[in-house]
Amino acid sequence: MASGQGAVVTAAVLIIGDEILSGRTQDTNLRDIARYLGVHGVDVSEVRIVPDVIEEIAGALNQLRAKYDYVVTTGGIGPTHDDITADAVAAAFGVELYEDPGIIAEMQGKWEVTPARRRMARIPAGGGLVRNPVQGPPGFTIGNVFVLAGVPSIMRGMLQDVGHRLKGGAVTLSRTVRVAGSGEGVIAAPLETVAKAHPTMSLGSYPFFAPGCFGSNLVLRSRDAAELEATVRELIAALKAAGITDVAEVAEEA
Amino acid sequence: MASGQGAVVTAAVLIIGDEILSGRTQDTNLRDIARYLGVHGVDVSEVRIVPDVIEEIAGALNQLRAKYDYVVTTGGIGPTHDDITADAVAAAFGVELYEDPGIIAEMQGKWEVTPARRRMARIPAGGGLVRNPVQGPPGFTIGNVFVLAGVPSIMRGMLQDVGHRLKGGAVTLSRTVRVAGSGEGVIAAPLETVAKAHPTMSLGSYPFFAPGCFGSNLVLRSRDAAELEATVRELIAALKAAGITDVAEVAEEA
Numbered sequence A, B: 001m002a003s004g005q006g007a008v009v010t011a012a013v014l015i016i017g018d019e020i021l022s023g024r025t026q027d028t029n030l031r032d033i034a035r036y037l038g039v040h041g042v043d044v045s046e047v048r049i050v051p052d053v054i055e056e057i058a059g060a061l062n063q064l065r066a067k068y069d070y071v072v073t074t075g076g077i078g079p080t081h082d083d084i085t086a087d088a089v090a091a092a093f094g095v096e097l098y099e100d101p102g103i104i105a106e107m108q109g110k111w112e113v114t115p116a117r118r119r120m121a122r123i124p125a126g127g128g129l130v131r132n133p134v135q136g137p138p139g140f141t142i143g144n145v146f147v148l149a150g151v152p153s154i155m156r157g158m159l160q161d162v163g164h165r166l167k168g169g170a171v172t173l174s175r176t177v178r179v180a181g182s183g184e185g186v187i188a189a190p191l192e193t194v195a196k197a198h199p200t201m202s203l204g205s206y207p208f209f210a211p212g213c214f215g216s217n218l219v220l221r222s223r224d225a226a227e228l229e230a231t232v233r234e235l236i237a238a239l240k241a242a243g244i245t246d247v248a249e250v251a252e253e254a
Helices: A029-039 A054-067 A085-093 A101-108 A115-119 A152-159 A184-197 A225-241 B029-039 B054-067 B085-093 B101-108 B115-119 B152-159 B184-197 B225-241
Strands: A010-016 A043-050 A070-074 A097-099 A122-124 A128-130 A139-142 A145-148 A173-180 A202-210 A213-222 A247-250 B010-016 B043-050 B070-074 B097-099 B122-124 B128-130 B139-142 B145-148 B173-180 B202-210 B213-222 B247-250
Touching: A010 A029, A010 A054, A029 A043, A029 A070, A029 A152, A043 A054, A054 A070, A054 A085, A085 A097, A085 A122, A085 A139, A085 A145, A097 A101, A115 B184, A122 A139, A128 A145, A145 A152, A173 A225, A184 A202, A184 A213, A184 A225, A184 B115, A213 A225, A225 A247, B010 B029, B010 B054, B029 B043, B029 B070, B029 B152, B043 B054, B054 B070, B054 B085, B085 B097, B085 B122, B085 B139, B085 B145, B097 B101, B122 B139, B128 B145, B145 B152, B173 B225, B184 B202, B184 B213, B184 B225, B213 B225, B225 B247
Parallel strands: A010 A043, A010 A070, A070 A145, B010 B043, B010 B070, B070 B145
Antiparallel strands: A043 B043, A097 A122, A128 A139, A139 A145, A173 A213, A173 A247, A202 A213, B097 B122, B128 B139, B139 B145, B173 B213, B173 B247, B202 B213
16 A cells, blocks of 8 residues: 555545436536545545445455555445445444444434434444534544445535545646547547657546537646646647647646 | 346446546446436446556456446547557457458548547457447447447447347336435334335435425335335335325436
8 A cells, every 4th residue: 555745545436325326316426536535645546336235335345445545435324224334344344333422422412312313323343433514423434444425415524524634645637638620530649649658647538529519638647747747738739740720728627 | 147037137337437537527327327227127236437447447347247247338449549448358358359341441431540540440359339320430249248438428329229139137116205304314214114024125215405405215126016016105104104294206307
């Protein structure tokens, strides 16, 4: 597991829930998590989406936490019978769940503590809490795993208590060069020439098609700001030398 | 691998691309694929998102195609150097890529056949084509794997040539009961009672929070229409018996 400035620090995201797999609900948490971790110098390198089945969650979690520096999970930490993420995480780590008295005490000030709500105070032994500034009980963390809610607004709130615990590496910087009116079949050759000259950089081509407009966003990524700057200039020059005229750097989306 | 009416037929979706992992692009293909396969009696049971790295793609593909009846991949079949899905699929199956003369012939009628565009005619030996009614060259299929484009409009077009090749099982039906004004902490007990009485059914609770309104969508899923109907009625009765009054079945989202 790499860490420290300059190193590549990686994470996996494990999204838990039948409702994402069925296509009923559109996941948006990955995008928020990936951008948040990116700013903290952690690259999301793999994502898995698994059903509400303890063995599937625990199996995926054990593979991912061994392979990547961090794992962030979302979903399955509510009070209903299908919320089994705590059980699955405990099974993956081979530890018991305990009822956190602080969570129970905080609940008692707000709600009737039903057996269902009591489920949400169960934390794997050896774990710590992740603050929930939105509503409801906290998430938790154990080892290199952060266990967050699935509801996007709550997930984003919990994420704010994750960043300061990460040992991020160098932040991956990105720049986008937009080509309009030329397809990938024309862009490919100059793009490949530049990519081959910079083997440590990531250069991707993402075509777009809209009525009356087509082209491709060429995204350059690097942890080295100087090389990134030089490569952007080199790419624009190579595209223009290949006769592609409608080329411009564009701002990254927010 | 199960198949035939009544059996459970499963699929995995393998999404290929750094731009999804970085949070730059919001994936929407999963939702379209899951709904399309669902109508054809195939349940998406796992999703992985991997970077543009041949070994990662091939490794994930070999795990998924062994575990599930079908695998659908999206992304990485364009003409640029970062489009390496065909190479990865060939590596996973241990076969060579060949250049399909039909694809080249079709290209020649439309574009200059550059070396980059020629890359898109490479098909793993033993594979067949997946028609592309939108634009550009076809996708392909090999074994139980369908390899589709990443651009959503093109992916959806290619998907129309997938359904008739699937041996689907019984279609999973779903119904939604919406509870407003009661949180999951209150809903959980009656929901669990009903869930335990119907162990072969899937009952999930998906809370929502909006200004002035909160509650949960309770989604019931089954391959048995009669049991599904009976369980919807039983769940509504159980919620009302628990003092929860704002309960109604709502139409599934389109």
